[in-house]
Amino acid sequence: MTNSVADTARSSADRKRFLLRLTIVVAGGMFIDGYVLGIVGTVIGAITTDLNMSVYGEGLIGAAALIGIFAGGPLGGWLADKFGRKPMFTIDLAMFVVGSVLQFFVDSSWQLFAVRLLMGVAIGAEYSISWPLMTEFAPARLRGRCLSFAEVAWYIGFVAAFVVGFALTALEADWRVILGTSTLPAVILFLGRLGVPESPRWLMSKGRVEEARRIVDTWIEDDADRADITDERQREGTFRMLFSPQYWRATTFISVFWFCTVTPYFAIATFSASVLSHYGLGEDGLVGAIGVNGVALLGVVVSCLLIERIGRRKLTIPQQWVCAVVLVVIALWGSAPPLVVLGCFLIFAFANAMCTALNGVYPGEVLPTELRGIGTGFGTAVSRVGAAIGTFLFPWSMQDLGAGTTMLVAAGICVVGAVVSQALAPETAGRTLTEISTTGK
Numbered sequence: 297m298t299n300s301v302a303d304t305a306r307s308s309a310d311r312k313r314f315l316l317r318l319t320i321v322v323a324g325g326m327f328i329d330g331y332v333l334g335i336v337g338t339v340i341g342a343i344t345t346d347l348n349m350s351v352y353g354e355g356l357i358g359a360a361a362l363i364g365i366f367a368g369g370p371l372g373g374w375l376a377d378k379f380g381r382k383p384m385f386t387i388d389l390a391m392f393v394v395g396s397v398l399q400f401f402v403d404s405s406w407q408l409f410a411v412r413l414l415m416g417v418a419i420g421a422e423y424s425i426s427w428p429l430m431t432e433f434a435p436a437r438l439r440g441r442c443l444s445f446a447e448v449a450w451y452i453g454f455v456a457a458f459v460v461g462f463a464l465t466a467l468e469a470d471w472r473v474i475l476g477t478s479t480l481p482a483v484i485l486f487l488g489r490l491g492v493p494e495s496p497r498w499l500m501s502k503g504r505v506e507e508a509r510r511i512v513d514t515w516i517e518d519d520a521d522r523a524d525i526t527d528e529r530q531r532e533g534t535f536r537m538l539f540s541p542q543y544w545r546a547t548t549f550i551s552v553f554w555f556c557t558v559t560p561y562f563a564i565a566t567f568s569a570s571v572l573s574h575y576g577l578g579e580d581g582l583v584g585a586i587g588v589n590g591v592a593l594l595g596v597v598v599s600c601l602l603i604e605r606i607g608r609r610k611l612t613i614p615q616q617w618v619c620a621v622v623l624v625v626i627a628l629w630g631s632a633p634p635l636v637v638l639g640c641f642l643i644f645a646f647a648n649a650m651c652t653a654l655n656g657v658y659p660g661e662v663l664p665t666e667l668r669g670i671g672t673g674f675g676t677a678v679s680r681v682g683a684a685i686g687t688f689l690f691p692w693s694m695q696d697l698g699a700g701t702t703m704l705v706a707a708g709i710c711v712v713g714a715v716v717s718q719a720l721a722p723e724t725a726g727r728t729l730t731e732i733s734t735t736g737k
Contacts, residue, residue, distance in 0.1 A: 429495055
């Protein structure tokens with residue numbers, strides 16, 4: 297298979313291989329995102345000691361990448377909508393490579409914060425570039441599975457980060473080396489993305505019809521998907537359109553749902569070893585942390601397998617209520633045996649991951665091509681405000697407010713997400729992108 301778009305139609309096997317390749321390089325970006333965000337949790341104690349940081353400094357380093365995502369999501373989405381998915385798809389990975397290498401050389405808390413902030417910008421851009429690109433190439437019958445597989449890769453990266461981090465910590469590796477291990481997958485993925493074609497939907501929206509048709513004829517297999525792409529309208533998107541009467545429901549749902557699923561998870565998962573130790577798991581805290589994140593991986597895999605069978609809403613709403621209930625149990629049952637607490641955390645991780653799998657599916661489906669990048673970026677920014685605040689304040693909350701109050705706050709966030717999803721979450725399974733985006737629901 298060549299690395300560039302040809303003018304002649306490809307065989308069905310070629311098109312399937314292309315879709316597989318695109319799915320892998322999109323998922324690879326999510327793997328690196330999860331790895332970069334997870335690896336810091338394994339060395340945060342060593343960093344705090346080595347750099348003599350306070351509890352607030354610890355929280356700031358943990359939240360640095362999340363703060364960067366706040367800027368990177370909207371910026372990457374705007375650039376992808378304006379200049380195309382293809383160039384940004386590669387430039388973004390170059391930022392990952394640079395940031396990963398720089399981690400080997402930091403020697404102060406502010407240098408580390410700046411590098412992690414840069415990597416956060418790249419992560420935010422990744423969401424608003426790669427998800428729209430995957431959405432615009434994936435066939436309708438597989439769109440949900442392709443997009444949710446990217447979430448599977450995110451959790452694999454997150455779990456891999458904990459495994460690698462704890463293994464290298466046991467070998468007494470320097471924390472800079474541990475953070476810098478993201479360099480190898482970033483370089484491999486950068487090379488893998490070279491030559492990926494531009495989104496035909498984006499080209500159609502910019503009036504570049506002939507280029508779009510060549511890509512459609514070359515790489516799109518299903519006749520219905522070809523027809524739907526050629527129906528794409530030429531229209532410039534603006535940030536204000538996200539809040540227009542046609543799209544405000546979609547924008548509100550994406551933002552609130554994403555905020556409420558990632559905020560408690562990031563706070564708990566980033567500091568899972570210390571949280572589980574607090575609840576009496578002692579030396580098993582590190583094993584428990586890997587277990588919590590491993591169960592989360594299982595949850596997102598289940599959603600990936602079921603999403604085209606049972607639809608989006610059934611994987612979105614009930615799970616958020618389950619998360620709220622188990623966090624309330626942890627909060628109110630202060631004398632619960634450690635294994636019961638661990639069981640509750642595992643249930644939370646599984647249920648949260650099941651609905652989190654939809655974070656990458658909904659933005660691309662409910663927004664039109666001209667808003668798909670900036671809309672995904674806006675949702676990313678809103679979600680990471682919560683994740684950054686939660687991660688920054690979590691150590692302080694556990695120390696000063698207590699574990700019970702902290703878990704009740706997390707449960708309340710889950711309830712908000714469940715209520716908003718019940719009211720606004722659409723069912724998009726099996727529908728074409730044109731049909732969904734023109735109705736706005």
